[in-house]
């Protein structure tokens with residue numbers, strides 16, 4: 001791989017004696033990982049059903065495993081059931097280190113395609129509120145799919161600038177993740193396109209973005225709230241330097257020290273002007289020290305009095321107030337009909353307790369989509385199937401993982417299986433995959449076309 005000369009010179013200056021080992025790491029394989037969705041399957045259960053060979057644990061993320069060829073996790077039905085997310089192992093570190101508790105209000109400000117968001121989801125375990133945002137409209141579609149596949153019921157997705165979000169949400173969040181757009185130096189090994197982008201945009205362009213994102217994020221944070229800042233670059237200007245600059249402007253903000261494990265190293269205060277010793281509490285993931293790409297992770301805490309001034313969403317309806325929806329829920333599920341909902345045109349979303357009023361912002365998902373009202377009929381969406389366990393549905397068809405009907409279903413084909421009239425949930429080994437509608441001895445496939453298994 002041809003690395004830019006300027007980049008090589010800089011790395012040599014930073015790494016000194018370690019530079020050769022760092023260069024050598026470019027010959028290592030690309031590490032690949034999966035992270036188990038603990039909302040759907042416990043670690044114990046996973047160990048019993050794991051269909052892959054030779055998974056090895058990721059030291060810094062207890063739900064994470066390395067996998068190698070010939071395993072193909074993206075082709076396995078359990079992937080379509082949302083039992084795991086595929087993620088580069090170092091990229092699991094920010095989500096593993098952010099101390100989220102159940103009930104927290106969390107913002108993932110640069111969230112697409114959703115690696116860290118799905119990790120936050122598992123920590124929240126359907127409690128609290130998660131707002132996942134990305135400035136790129138096209139990338140929020142991938143984010144939406146991953147959030148739905150993971151089975152989230154407590155997540156709103158927005159496609160906004162940090163500035164516009166901050167205008168509606170001052171002091172609202174307990175935790176904010178900033179997985180910042182960066183110069184991507186840590187990705188050169190994995191993705192040669194990152195080199196081109198580094199040459200075009202450079203570090204300064206990224207610094208300007210990061211500065212702005214951090215400022216708006218801070219305005220949305222509660223007193224005692226925390227920001228987990230991460231990048232996939234080595235440049236001190238975007239890492240220790242960016243945090244130091246931020247601390248200079250916000251003296252009541254502190255670095256919360258993180259404990260390195262499994263080959264992770266600490267931050268380098270000496271790499272930045274006036275670097276505070278507390279920056280040693282940040283983490284650096286180096287590809288020559290561990291099995292993964294380059295990352296920087298730093299946790300900071302606001303110690304400044306802040307009022308939560310975010311207006312809350314007003315909930316006017318419950319499932320039972322919408323007859324067609326209520327009838328569907330009663331006939332096919334055990335979902336509580338007192339559950340609050342919001343209607344956006346003909347779509348009905350499950351509302352989230354204590355969610356903010358986001359009127360005027362670009363919203364991709366207002367909460368979990370239950371379905372659509374079509375004249376007097378209710379047509380269910382795909383999301384709820386993945387957001388509940390099999391026991392929540394009254395009509396299910398459970399298939400063994402090696403049943404040919406599983407792949408047929410995931411490819412969108414009609415199944416020739418006898419079942420009473422109406423909607424049924426197809427499951428694989430007890431894990432819901434999607435709806436079918438039974439009529440005259442055939443099961444009409446309701447699996448969304450853009451989710452289908454290819455090939």
Ligand SMILES: C[S@@+](CC[C@H](N)C(=O)[O-])C[C@H]1O[C@@H](n2cnc3c(N)ncnc32)[C@H](O)[C@@H]1O
Nearest residue numbers: 110111112113114115116134135136179180181
């Ligand atoms: C490193 S990627 C995020 C990866 C993601 N957190 C994950 O774990 O899958 C950075 C993201 O920041 C988004 N982004 C860039 N500028 C932004 C801004 N000003 N506000 C919000 N998001 C931004 C990009 O569209 C990109 O999706």
